[in-house]
Every structure is written in C-alpha cells, then in structure tokens.
Amino acid sequence: MTLSLSVNELPAFHLLFRDRHQLELWKRAFIDLDNPYPSNRAPQEFEHDTSGTDEDDYSRHTKAKKRVSSVASSYAGVQSVNTAPTEYTASVREPAESRLPPSLHVPLDMVVVIPVSSSMQGLKITLLRDALKFLVQSLGERDRMGLVSFGSSGGGVPLVGMTSKAWGGWNKIFNAIKPVGQKSLRADVVEGANVAMDLLMQRKSANPISNILLISDSSTSDAESVDFVVQRAEAAK
Amino acid sequence: MLQSFFFLQCTDDRYYRVAIHSFGLGLTHKPDTMIELSSRTKASYTYVKDWMMLRECVAGCLGALQSTSHQNVKLKLKLPEGSPAKFVKISGALQITKRATGRDAEASIGDLRFGDKRDILVQLAIAPDNSSQDQLPQDPWESIVSGLEALGGSLESDEQRTLSIDEVPLLQADLAYSDILRDGTLTHLPRPSLLAITMLPANRPSKQNIRPATPPIPPHPSIVQRRMELLTSDMLTRALTLVGRGQHERAHHLLQETRMILKGLGKGGLPPVPSTTSQSNGGNKPAQSPPRNSAGSTKNGGSRSETPEHHRDHSPHSDASTIGRSGVDTATMHALDGDIEASLEWINHPAVFSRDSRKAVLQAIGVISSQRGYTFRTPSEALWADRIPGVRKLTERSRDWREAGDNALTEE
Numbered sequence: 001m002t003l004s005l006s007v008n009e010l011p012a013f014h015l016l017f018r019d020r021h022q023l024e025l026w027k028r029a030f031i032d033l034d035n036p037y038p039s040n041r042a043p044q045e046f047e048h049d050t051s052g053t054d055e056d057d058y059s060r061h062t063k064a065k066k067r068v069s070s071v072a073s074s075y076a077g078v079q080s081v082n083t084a085p086t087e088y089t090a091s092v093r094e095p096a097e098s099r100l101p102p103s104l105h106v107p108l109d110m111v112v113v114i115p116v117s118s119s120m121q122g123l124k125i126t127l128l129r130d131a132l133k134f135l136v137q138s139l140g141e142r143d144r145m146g147l148v149s150f151g152s153s154g155g156g157v158p159l160v161g162m163t164s165k166a167w168g169g170w171n172k173i174f175n176a177i178k179p180v181g182q183k184s185l186r187a188d189v190v191e192g193a194n195v196a197m198d199l200l201m202q203r204k205s206a207n208p209i210s211n212i213l214l215i216s217d218s219s220t221s222d223a224e225s226v227d228f229v230v231q232r233a234e235a236a237k
Numbered sequence: 238m239l240q241s242f243f244f245l246q247c248t249d250d251r252y253y254r255v256a257i258h259s260f261g262l263g264l265t266h267k268p269d270t271m272i273e274l275s276s277r278t279k280a281s282y283t284y285v286k287d288w289m290m291l292r293e294c295v296a297g298c299l300g301a302l303q304s305t306s307h308q309n310v311k312l313k314l315k316l317p318e319g320s321p322a323k324f325v326k327i328s329g330a331l332q333i334t335k336r337a338t339g340r341d342a343e344a345s346i347g348d349l350r351f352g353d354k355r356d357i358l359v360q361l362a363i364a365p366d367n368s369s370q371d372q373l374p375q376d377p378w379e380s381i382v383s384g385l386e387a388l389g390g391s392l393e394s395d396e397q398r399t400l401s402i403d404e405v406p407l408l409q410a411d412l413a414y415s416d417i418l419r420d421g422t423l424t425h426l427p428r429p430s431l432l433a434i435t436m437l438p439a440n441r442p443s444k445q446n447i448r449p450a451t452p453p454i455p456p457h458p459s460i461v462q463r464r465m466e467l468l469t470s471d472m473l474t475r476a477l478t479l480v481g482r483g484q485h486e487r488a489h490h491l492l493q494e495t496r497m498i499l500k501g502l503g504k505g506g507l508p509p510v511p512s513t514t515s516q517s518n519g520g521n522k523p524a525q526s527p528p529r530n531s532a533g534s535t536k537n538g539g540s541r542s543e544t545p546e547h548h549r550d551h552s553p554h555s556d557a558s559t560i561g562r563s564g565v566d567t568a569t570m571h572a573l574d575g576d577i578e579a580s581l582e583w584i585n586h587p588a589v590f591s592r593d594s595r596k597a598v599l600q601a602i603g604v605i606s607s608q609r610g611y612t613f614r615t616p617s618e619a620l621w622a623d624r625i626p627g628v629r630k631l632t633e634r635s636r637d638w639r640e641a642g643d644n645a646l647t648e649e
Contacts, residue, residue, distance in 0.1 A: 018626070105303040105627070106417045112295075119265060124288055128262075131292040134638050138299055138631060193257060193274060200255055208417040209305050210255045211280075213295060214271060217262040221270035230277045233255040 016104070107142035108209035109162055110135075111196035115216050117151030117187035120179040128215065129174045139165040144207060146199045147173065151187030151218065152180045156195030162203055189216040190225045197232045254309050254415075256280035256348065258298050261596055263288060268596050272603075279309075279331050279347035281609055284600040286593065290614065293635045297611030297622055300631030304350040308415040312344040312357055315409040317431070322361040322407050328467055329357045331607055347607070349414075352625040355608050356463040361408060363434075408432045458564025465502055465565065468495065469573045470606040473580060473598050480590060489584050496577050503570040572616035576601040579615070 017023040112135065114128055132147070139145060144162040160173055181187055196212045212233075258280045259271035272282045285294050312330065316322055316339075327333045330344035344357050411429035415421040456464075472495040479488035580598045583589045601617060604610050610621035611628060622628045 106305060108302055108305070110299070110302065115262075124263070127288050127291050131295050134292050134635055135295055135299060137638075138296065138634060140303065143303075189259075190270060190274070197255065208421060209302060209308065211302055212255060212257045213298065214257060214259040214274065215262055215291070215295070216259070216271060217266045219265050219267045221267060223270050223273070226270055226273050226277075229257075229274060233257060233278045 105140055106209055107140060107144075107207040108211060109144050109146070109200065109203065109207040110211045110213060111146040111148060111162075111199050113148045113150060113156075113189065113192035113196050113212060113214045113216075114177070115151045115187055115189070115192075115218055116149045116177060116179050117181035117185065117218060118179055118183045119187075119217055120151070124217070125177065125179055129177055131215075132174055132177075133171075136165050136170050141165075142207065146196070148192050148195045148199065149177070150189060150192030150195070150216075151185065153182065153185065155188070156191040156193075158195055158199055161199060186220040187216075187218040188220060188222050189214055189218055190222050190229060192216075193229050194225065194232070197229060201232070254278065259283070260285050260291070260294055260298075262291065264592050266596075268599055272599060276331075276603070279345065281603055281607070281611065282600055283611055284596040286597070290612070292638065293632060294612055296631040296635035297628045300628040301350050301609070301611055301625055303631070304352065304625050304627030305348050305417060306351050306353070307349040308417050308421065310346040310349050310412060310414040312346060313411040313413055313429075314342045314344065314359060315411070315429075316340040317406045317409045320406050320408065321364045321436070323364070325360040325362045327357065327359050329355070329463055329606070350625045350627065352627070353608075354624065356459065356466075358460065358463055358467070359408065363407070403436045404433050405436045406431055406433045458566075461502060462565045462569055465499055465570070465573060466605050466608070469499065469577060470602045473577070473602050473605075476580065476584070477595065477598060477602075480584065480587070480595070483587075485585050485587060485590075489581060492577050492581050492584070496574060496581075499570065499573060499577075503565055503567070568616070568620060572620045573605065575616045576605065 017026065112132065114132070116125075120128065136145060142164070144164050145160070146158070146162045147160040148156055148158050150156045159177075160170075163170075193212060193214055196214075200206075200210055200212070255278060257274045257278045259275045259282045261268045261271055261282065262285050264286065268282060268284070275282045281298075283294050283298065285291050314324070314327070316324070320340075324335065324339065324342055327335075327342055327344055331347050332345040333342065334345075335342045346355050346357070349355070409429050409431050412426045414424055416424040472491060476488040476492050479485070479491065576598075580594055580601070583594045597615075601615070604615075604617050604621060608621050610618035610623075613619040613622055613632060622632070
C-alpha cells in the first residue's frame with residue numbers, strides 16, 4: 001500500500017503487509033480517517049504497529065515512519081492529528097495478487113557457481129535452470145547476479161558478470177546451460193569458487209553485500225586449494 | 238602502480254567479506270570441501286537431498302541474504318577493571334578467540350538478518366570476595382569495629398553487612414559490526430552493556446553466625462535451552478567422528494544417551510537443572526559450586542542498535558503454551574530430538590549413513606550451532622528459518638513459482 005503525503009520531506013510512504021488481512025485492516029483504518037469525526041484511536045494504532053507487524057527491512061524506514069506521525073501532528077496543528085495525510089485515498093492501491101511487492105533491502109552482489117559436469121544430465125540440469133531463473137526473478141532492483149560454471153573441460157568458466165535482473169539476456173544464457181563435461185573429468189567446485197572470487201574482485205563498483213552460492217553434485221574436489229579461496233574471500237575489499 | 242593501488246585498498250577501512258554458501262546436490266556430492274569453504278567464510282552448508290528442493294533451498298538463502306542487517310558481527314567481551322570474574326567457557330558462536338591476557342574475548346557471530354536472535358553462552362568463574370579484601374591494606378580501624386561487632390551480637394552486624402554490600406562490575410559486552418549502510422565501516426553499539434552484581438562480603442571466620450544458605454538460583458530457561466542446542470550439535474559432531482573411525486555402536490550409544498539427557502533436561506527434573514520440584518524432593522541436587530556462575534548474554538539482532546533491552550531475556554517462543562516445565566521451548570526440544578532421531582536411523586548401516594545421513598547430520602550441526610535455517614524441511618531448520626521474515630517470504634514465493642516452473646519443465 002502506498003500513501004501519498006502532503007508533507008514535502010516525505011512525499012510517499014510505503015507499507016508492506018504480511019498478509020491480506022492486515023492490509024484490509026489498515027485500509028479500513030485509513031478510510032475511517034476520512035470520516036468527519038476522527039477518533040484518537042487511529043494514531044495510536046499507527047504507533048503501535050511500528051513495532052514490527054509490517055515487514056519492512058530498513059530500520060531507516062521504520063524511523064521514517066515514526067517521523068511521519070510526528071510531522072503529521074505538527075502540521076495538522078489545531079485541526080486534528082489525522083488530517084495531515086490527506087491524499088491517501090487517491091493511492092490506496094492494493095498490490096495485484098500476481099505482482100510481487102518491491103523488496104526493500106540492502107543491495108547485494110551474488111555469484112552463483114553451477115556444475116555442468118556429465119552427472120548433471122536430464123532432470124537435474126532442468127531443475128538447476130529453474131532454480132537460477134527463480135533467483136534472477138527474485139533479485140531486487142539493485143541486486144546483481146553473476147554466473148560461473150565448473151566441470152567442463154575449461155574448469156571454472158565465468159558465464160555472466162555482475163548483472164541486474166533487468167538484463168534481457170538471462171533466459172538465453174540459462175537455456176544454453178548444458179552438461180558438457182566428459183565422464184572422466186573431475187569437476188572441482190573449488191575451481192568454480194575461485195573464478196567466482198575473480199568476478200567479485202574485478203567489480204568496478206560493489207554492492208554492500210557480496211556472496212557466492214556454490215551448487216555442486218560433485219564427489220571430487222581439491223581440498224588443498226580451499227585455503228587459497230578462503231583467504232581471497234576474507235581479504236576481498 | 239599495482240602495489241600502490243593495493244596499498245590504498247588496505248588503508249581504506251571499508252571492508253567487505255565474501256560469504257560462500259554451499260548447496261550439496263543429491264547423494265553423490267562430497268560435502269567436506271564445501272562445508273570448509275562455507276564455515277570458514279561464516280556461511281552455511283545446505284544438503285539438497287531431493288533435487289526438487291533446490292529452488293526452495295536457494296530461495297531461503299537469498300531471502301536471508303536480502304534480510305541482512307549487520308555484517309561480520311562480533312561480540313566483544315571484556316572483564317572490566319575490578320571484575321572478580323574469569324572466563325571459563327564461551328560457546329555458541331561461529332568462532333571464539335580469547336586474548337592472551339584472559340580479560341578479553343571475541344565471539345564471531347557472522348551476519349545478522351532482520352528477525353535474527355543469537356545466543357552466546359558465557360560462563361564465568363567468580364572468585365569469592367575475600368580475594369579482593371586481601372588486596373586492600375588491612376585497616377586497623379576496620380578490625381576494631383569488626384571485633385566490636387562480633388561482641389555486639391547478630392542484629393547489628395547484620396545491619397552492618399547490608400551496608401557493606403558492594404556492587405561489582407562483572408562483564409562488559411559490546412557489539413562490533415560492519416555497517417552495510419555506510420560502506421561496511423566498522424561500527425560499535427552506542428554504548429557497551431555492563432553486567433554488574435552485588436557481592437556479599439565473605440563470612441569472616443571470627444563470626445559464628447551462619448547465614449541461612451540461599452538455594453542456588455536455577456539457570457534461566459533460555460540458558461538451559463541454548464545448552465541443550467549446543468549439547469546436541471556437539472554430540473552429533475562426536476558421533477560423526479566415531480562413525481568415521483568405524484565405531485558405529487559407540488556413536489549409536491552416545492546419541493541414545495544424549496536423547497535421554499535432553500528429555501530429562503526438557504522435563505526439568507535431571508541435573509544440572511535444579512528446578513523447584515527437584516528441590517522439594519530433597520535428594521540429589523547437583524553440586525553447583527557457589528563461586529561459579531553462568532551468565533547468558535543474548536544478543537538480539539532483530540533491529541539495529543536500538544534494540545530495547547526488555548527483549549533480551551525472552552526466548553522467541555516464550556508464550557506459555559509452548560513452554561515445558563523447565564521453561565524450555567518444547568518446539569526447540571522436539572526439533573533437537575528429531576535431528577538426533579533422524580541421525581540414529583541409519584547409523585548402524587555405514588554405507589547408507591555415509592551416503593545420505595552423514596550429510597544431513599553435517600547440515601544439522603551447522604543449523605543448530607549457528608541458529609540459522611533456510612528451509613522448512615526439518616523441524617530444526619524450520620525453527621530458525623521461521624524467525625526471518627525474508628526467508629519465509631522467499632520460500633513462499635518459490636512454492637508459488639511451482640506452477641510456472643512446471644510449464645518450463647514440460648517445454649523441455
């Protein structure tokens with residue numbers, strides 16, 4: 001639900017709800033504000049719910065929320081506390097069931113390391129592709145994802161550098177993922193992790209949170225190179 | 238050129254750590270290298286036995302990452318000047334380091350997510366008060382007064398004693414973390430928190446009046462609960478070691494015993510949990526040595542530094558309905574018991590165990606000891622995954638995705 005406020009410092013204000021019931025409850029409360037005899041109940045609810053029934057991620061956001069109520073009351077002056085957010089009715093929009101609410105979080109960079117060894121034939125690779133599609137879909141606007149494969153004859157291969165979900169080429173890349181490694185080849189997840197570290201080190205700009213997701217079905221791995229990768233992970237800027 | 242660039246990077250106090258989360262897919266993978274990569278970067282290993290669960294597993298992980306509130310969190314413990322305490326044991330963190338001086342210690346917690354709560358147990362030994370008296374020069378006036386007090390009878394000396402109670406600082410705890418909203422700058426809490434206790438003066442031998450012995454204070458339920466968690470993960474680790482040496486029967490026995498002890502602890506009847514009922518029974522109270530005390534330091538990462546103090550002591554499931562007699566959350570107990578039970582199932586079948594159960598146990602150890610879960614597959618994972626709204630949200634989304642995903646599968 002989005003409230004448009006007449007307060008200059010805070011033109012819009014988003015509320016996220018855990019379920020529809022909560023949303024309805026709030027919507028009704030706001031519409032109740034519209035009636036000519038506002039009760040003092042509403043602002044109390046406002047304060048009360050700050051404690052965490054909503055699902056916002058930013059504590060900053062929470063602070064902003066508190067500020068709204070104080071700003072509102074000071075602006076409203078002699079009238080009523082409740083009259084400040086006047087334009088709410090125009091924008092009490094319900095998010096469509098299918099549409100995903102925007103996720104508010106600190107942007108992250110994530111490199112996914114996937115096996116393309118011969119063992120990934122059939123259903124396994126399909127499910128892997130599906131998981132990757134889901135991950136890209138679930139990224140926030142400012143999140144970025146990179147992709148590295150291992151288990152082919154080339155060892156760790158960077159497929160996509162840090163790229164946001166808005167990029168149109170993701171599907172093409174995913175459809176091109178095939179198990180290409182030969183049976184005899186040892187697929188080493190540590191090699192993949194190392195190339196993922198390369199991708200992260202080569203970034204010109206970095207999001208605050210950096211992660212690698214390693215997916216592997218491989219039974220061989222070079223335990224000796226773990227130290228090297230861990231050291232790089234710890235020293236990353 | 239390259240060197241100077243590197244130098245600049247190093248002097249910059251911005252600091253990001255890369256966490257390597259690993260997902261072992263299917264029965265064929267070997268988990269050990271992945272677990273090492275993950276645990277050493279303070280991340281998690283997830284066992285994806287069922288390929289169909291891959292999407293849900295990575296979804297939970299992404300949900301957790303998108304809920305990150307504090308990075309690289311370290312609980313800094315200090316015995317302040319004048320503290321009569323000594324660190325005996327610190328447990329429950331991903332990594333614990335003690336300074337050589339013995340007065341500082343650091344417990345790494347990794348990243349915190351919104352909704353997170355981590356419990357670090359700090360066990361302190363407190364020397365009785367007479368040691369501090371020894372340090373003070375003996376005041377002759379004091380000895381005259383105390384001699385008179387001894388003559389004067391019990392009433393006055395009692396009053397005198399209440400006056401001479403000292404408040405002693407015991408333990409100082411601070412939280413250091415990389416602030417993700419400020420380029421990972423190292424940040425501390427606005428102020429460290431201090432645990433202080435009142436110390437009654439030691440009974441002087443000259444006085445014959447014996448204070449009525451106060452019953453030992455039963456440990457706080459959340460301390461018992463965390464102890465049970467850590468006991469479970471420790472014993473699972475030991476059982477794996479035993480299995481690795483081919484001693485399956487011993488491992489089986491060890492886990493059976495652990496289950497029994499957990500059940501007893503949950504009921505609050507067995508040592509080392511002195512509950513009021515066991516006291517009325519008289520009998521075998523555990524000998525809790527009086528100078529020893531354990532303090533639970535619970536860090537709440539649910540909100541940024543302004544966490545209200547009153548949240549600290551409550552277990553997240555402290556509504557009366559789910560609390561057992563000992564005050565330990567029954568859901569937690571069942572989750573722990575479930576993990577041990579699952580590990581016992583195949584422990585006497587080495588081939589099956591090493592192919593499957595071992596990986597599940599390795600994951601369970603990580604989940605329980607770090608209090609982090611990403612899926613709702615097992616009770617223990619669900620217990621901790623459920624705390625993070627971001628994990629719940631993405632898990633739900635990945636289940637809704639199913640329909641769309643099935644279409645993609647048929648297109649194949």
